[in-house]
Amino acid sequence: MAVSIGSFNLHGWNQGSSYLKELCNDCDILLVQEHWLLPQGLTKLNNFDANYIGISSSAMSHVITKGILKGRPHGGIGILVNKKLVSNFKCIVVSERFIAISVGGLLIINVYLPNCVDMDIYADIMTALMVDIRDIINKNRQLKVLTAGDFNFVFDDAHAGCLFLHDLMNDFN
Numbered sequence: 001m002a003v004s005i006g007s008f009n010l011h012g013w014n015q016g017s018s019y020l021k022e023l024c025n026d027c028d029i030l031l032v033q034e035h036w037l038l039p040q041g042l043t044k045l046n047n048f049d050a051n052y053i054g055i056s057s058s059a060m061s062h063v064i065t066k067g068i069l070k071g072r073p074h075g076g077i078g079i080l081v082n083k084k085l086v087s088n089f090k091c092i093v094v095s096e097r098f099i100a101i102s103v104g105g106l107l108i109i110n111v112y113l114p115n116c117v118d119m120d121i122y123a124d125i126m127t128a129l130m131v132d133i134r135d136i137i138n139k140n141r142q143l144k145v146l147t148a149g150d151f152n153f154v155f156d157d158a159h160a161g162c163l164f165l166h167d168l169m170n171d172f173n
Contacts, residue, residue: 111149
């Protein structure tokens with residue numbers, strides 16, 4: 001089965017959602033990042049198109065529990081899967097930083113990795129994420145793996161994020 005897959009960073013729902021319809025016409029599976037939606041707004045993405053199943057998470061959940069929203073929204077990821085694939089589709093994990101699904105013989109992991117601001121905090125977050133992703137891959141060893149999304153680092157061996165990704169890729173050949 002041939003499946004077309006796309007990835008799109010919306011840079012906010014209001015800015016990027018107009019282009020989603022066009023992408024849905026071209027992609028069976030669409031990975032989106034940075035929708036900036038609050039948890040109660042996820043239905044905008046999940047129900048975006050009647051021909052697609054939407055799965056999403058908000059990166060804003062912890063922020064709004066602290067009171068009034070200050071600053072600009074950030075993060076958020078989602079996956080739109082054409083309903084023609086529903087018999088081969090399974091949602092595996094939905095978390096704030098990644099969503100993993102399987103479609104046929106493919107494990108698809110859509111990531112929104114952190115920016116590197118404080119190296120100690122970055123290393124802790126990335127280590128935890130890589131442990132979770134390794135666990136998912138290990139539990140689905142029979143599937144081929146596609147990881148895509150917003151990595152938030154330069155693909156340069158000098159960047160810590162790139163080293164984390166290299167380690168993950170090397171571990172699974």
